[in-house]
Amino acid sequence: MEKDWICVLHTEQGFQAEIAKEILENEEINCVVLDEHDSNFPSIGEFEVWVHKDFGHKATDLLKDLTH
Numbered sequence: 764m765e766k767d768w769i770c771v772l773h774t775e776q777g778f779q780a781e782i783a784k785e786i787l788e789n790e791e792i793n794c795v796v797l798d799e800h801d802s803n804f805p806s807i808g809e810f811e812v813w814v815h816k817d818f819g820h821k822a823t824d825l826l827k828d829l830t831h
Contacts (some may be wrong), residue, residue: 767815767816767817768795768813768814768815768816769813769814769815769816769819770811770812770813771783771794771812771813771814771819771822771823771826772810772811772812772826772829773809773810773811774809774810774812775808775809775810776810777798777810779810779829780796780810780811780812781796782829783796783812783826783829784796784812786825786826786829787812787814787818787822787825787826790821790825792814792818792821792822792825793814793815793818794812794813794814794822795812795813795814796810796811796812796813797810797811797812797813798810799811812826
């Protein structure tokens with residue numbers, strides 16, 4: 764990932780990553796969703812949501828209830 768970007772969400776559920784992306788974009792926070800699933804074993808892996816470190820605290824706060 765690019766320098767100065769941090770991961771703010773790890774999830775096995777693609778829909779949660781997409782919801783997180785929508786929440787962040789609605790707050791004008793640029794983000795990237797990475798699909799870290801193994802190409803040989805698609806059931807193994809997770810999705811990650813990354814933001815620039817300047818928005819890390821705000822993004823974490825916005826997403827805190829998403830995976831609970």
